[in-house]
Amino acid sequence: MRSPISIAVLSAALSLSAGLMAGTALANDQLIQMSKDPAQWVIPGGNYASQRYSPLKQINVDNVKNLHPVWTFSTGVLRGHEGGPLIVGDVMYVHTPFPNKVFALDLNNEGRILWVYEPKQDPNVIPVMCCDTVNRGVAYGDGKIILHQADTTVVALDAKTGKVVWSVKDDDPSKGATGTSAPLVVKNMVLVGVSGGEFGVRGHVTAYSLADGKQVWRAYSEGPDSDILFDPEKTTSMGKPVGKDSSLKTWQGDQWKIGGGDTWGWISYDPELNLVYYGSGNPSTWNPVQRPGDNKWSMTIFARDADTGVAKWVYQMTPWDQWDYDGINEMILADVKVHGKPTKALVHFDRNGFAYVLDRTNGALLEAEKYDPAVNWATHVDMKTGRPQVVAQYAPGMQGEEHNTKGICPAALGSKDEQPASFSPDTGLFYVPTNHVCMDYEPFKVAYTAGQPYVGATLSMFPPKGEKNLGNFIAYDVNEGKIVWSDPEMFSVWSGALATAGGVAFYGTLDGYLKAVDMKTGKELYKFKTPSGIIGNVTPFMHNGKEYIAVLSGVGGWAGIGMAAGLTEDTAGLGAVGAYKALSNYTQLGGVLTVFGLSD
Amino acid sequence: MNFARVLCLVWVLGAASPIALAAEGNAQAQDNADAERPYKVVDGHVDRATFRGYLYYGDLCLRCHGPDGAGSSYAPSLVNSLKKMDKRQFEETVINGRKNVTAATENVMPAFGTNIDAVQHLEEIYAYLKARSDGVIGRGRPKRIGETDD
Numbered sequence: 001m002r003s004p005i006s007i008a009v010l011s012a013a014l015s016l017s018a019g020l021m022a023g024t025a026l027a028n029d030q031l032i033q034m035s036k037d038p039a040q041w042v043i044p045g046g047n048y049a050s051q052r053y054s055p056l057k058q059i060n061v062d063n064v065k066n067l068h069p070v071w072t073f074s075t076g077v078l079r080g081h082e083g084g085p086l087i088v089g090d091v092m093y094v095h096t097p098f099p100n101k102v103f104a105l106d107l108n109n110e111g112r113i114l115w116v117y118e119p120k121q122d123p124n125v126i127p128v129m130c131c132d133t134v135n136r137g138v139a140y141g142d143g144k145i146i147l148h149q150a151d152t153t154v155v156a157l158d159a160k161t162g163k164v165v166w167s168v169k170d171d172d173p174s175k176g177a178t179g180t181s182a183p184l185v186v187k188n189m190v191l192v193g194v195s196g197g198e199f200g201v202r203g204h205v206t207a208y209s210l211a212d213g214k215q216v217w218r219a220y221s222e223g224p225d226s227d228i229l230f231d232p233e234k235t236t237s238m239g240k241p242v243g244k245d246s247s248l249k250t251w252q253g254d255q256w257k258i259g260g261g262d263t264w265g266w267i268s269y270d271p272e273l274n275l276v277y278y279g280s281g282n283p284s285t286w287n288p289v290q291r292p293g294d295n296k297w298s299m300t301i302f303a304r305d306a307d308t309g310v311a312k313w314v315y316q317m318t319p320w321d322q323w324d325y326d327g328i329n330e331m332i333l334a335d336v337k338v339h340g341k342p343t344k345a346l347v348h349f350d351r352n353g354f355a356y357v358l359d360r361t362n363g364a365l366l367e368a369e370k371y372d373p374a375v376n377w378a379t380h381v382d383m384k385t386g387r388p389q390v391v392a393q394y395a396p397g398m399q400g401e402e403h404n405t406k407g408i409c410p411a412a413l414g415s416k417d418e419q420p421a422s423f424s425p426d427t428g429l430f431y432v433p434t435n436h437v438c439m440d441y442e443p444f445k446v447a448y449t450a451g452q453p454y455v456g457a458t459l460s461m462f463p464p465k466g467e468k469n470l471g472n473f474i475a476y477d478v479n480e481g482k483i484v485w486s487d488p489e490m491f492s493v494w495s496g497a498l499a500t501a502g503g504v505a506f507y508g509t510l511d512g513y514l515k516a517v518d519m520k521t522g523k524e525l526y527k528f529k530t531p532s533g534i535i536g537n538v539t540p541f542m543h544n545g546k547e548y549i550a551v552l553s554g555v556g557g558w559a560g561i562g563m564a565a566g567l568t569e570d571t572a573g574l575g576a577v578g579a580y581k582a583l584s585n586y587t588q589l590g591g592v593l594t595v596f597g598l599s600d
Numbered sequence: 601m602n603f604a605r606v607l608c609l610v611w612v613l614g615a616a617s618p619i620a621l622a623a624e625g626n627a628q629a630q631d632n633a634d635a636e637r638p639y640k641v642v643d644g645h646v647d648r649a650t651f652r653g654y655l656y657y658g659d660l661c662l663r664c665h666g667p668d669g670a671g672s673s674y675a676p677s678l679v680n681s682l683k684k685m686d687k688r689q690f691e692e693t694v695i696n697g698r699k700n701v702t703a704a705t706e707n708v709m710p711a712f713g714t715n716i717d718a719v720q721h722l723e724e725i726y727a728y729l730k731a732r733s734d735g736v737i738g739r740g741r742p743k744r745i746g747e748t749d750d
Contacts, residue, residue, distance in 0.1 A: 078705055079674060098706060123701055127710035130663050132674060198663065402655075404741055440741060444655050452715045458658020460667055460740050560673030561666050589673060 039542035052422035060502030080556020083137030098133035115162030141185030193263030200258030217309035221261030265328025287456030288397030313363030351414025411439035433493035496537025508534025532590025653728025
């Protein structure tokens, strides 16, 4: 029998969505069609499945060595440039970190600026952004460009004129909530998450009406079932109903109210299943001793009904997190073979170093293997319970407060952070930008004040013992759960990857190189040093019949915090000099879009 | 409770009482001596206060100023900054914050005056950073006096 809470939630959500049904077909179908046009890039992840793949093959393994910059554009901002541009028709939309400018560039007129939107935001939001003032990009739908601002304002701009159509405040920066993620237009709504896991902000994803910005639904990451939009009997995890109060039961007292689980990563959508997929971040604080329990539903993959927000299935990857392994990385939807069986898969390269493969229709856990051999905090994931088998020696919460837990791999920044991987339907492989960094982690007690950091741990980072490279660009096969090839990189690979039908995969390096590699072997075919380190996403498009590759340069983000001055030498057992590398010896701040192409 | 801590609380509370002003005179001389070497380091091992400064630096400051006070792509190296500012200027900056907003750059440091942990551990954070700035301790987690090398 349905619980009263779920009936109320569902009927409220259904009545709202019924009103939307009339125009539902429009924005949804339009974007699906446009995302199939290889000349355009209308969704941040390339398509709703977040595959970051281009069917273009003008640029291929034979000619990419002749690739060269064709034009450049300076954004005028000098902070970390994450995300990438959108190309809608003949207009390119470029976004920036704070102050979050949006430029509309006319591709028919050598990138002339059609309009600029520059929001007025209180600079006091800057220090409340934990990891640089990044922004991961705008969304497009129904003739509007949607920007998610640092101060959590979601604003819809007329794509032709840049004029504000509507504007809504998503959350409150004075409580530590900020905006960094790219929105996603789904049907006649736009979905947006929130940042603030280092400030005790309770995470949520909200759907706003694309027409006028009215809230359609909001789903929290922690709290009562009516807040998290769970149906105790229908929402499942590992194939079983989650039951009543599945979140509340896993927190002490009221801690869930400042529980974190923020949703600052990427959102995917399956139009056939009508499900949206995303992950939640770390529970607050970084000191696990202060928040005993599984801390559900932080570190969780959510599959929610797009119209109502009600969760169909969920899976928590890192219960009682002790390492800050946020679960927000992209959910790549791919129809691939897993252990020989064709599967409607969801593939997720998590911060915690495991590549998870689930059946995206029902949340069945199919595979969880390490995508970096250095990962040591868990031996494996138990496929029956879905729980990681934690190694006590590498568990700071188990080791206790004011004890330095040493040599944990990966470091808090994960085997991969938000920088998205790509999938090629041609090869069936995933091309993944990875970090290869370990840490010592020491938690201690801290007090909570609204709007102030709620961290409670310190850490030092270094490469795995005996190794010098801080990153790898890899090809990964989910059919067998293994790495196919691995290209070591001096620094963490912090850019979004792109796979193409031309057989070339692209990525950017922290010291500023745009690189092209052969997707079959990983062999480097081309590289060019752009003005600053790349943490943006490589983006393809076509104009007047020619293929181009665009990428934002501008070092920053968490890489800019942890690596600008170099990492700490791992003194235990290494002895010799060499592990210490300063990113600032290779690159400085910048903010430039470079567009590459071939000569005629 | 030493006089410097009284001053911190006075800043926080926004008062300018006669007690605070009188204390300031005595505190000045004390501070000048303390400020020279607010830490105790023996054979590269630090006293408990300096170690707690390392911890609370990591909790409050690392996310912008990077590990070990070494700086990030958008906040300065405090190892360098403390060569040019004295203890009073350090405390004033932490308590009140700082804005550096121009056409090309927007660097904002928040005011930590209302942050309980920052105010209570301000001295210790200064001690740790000063030890780093003076080159007396290196990068990474400092060992405590009495802690054996493992």
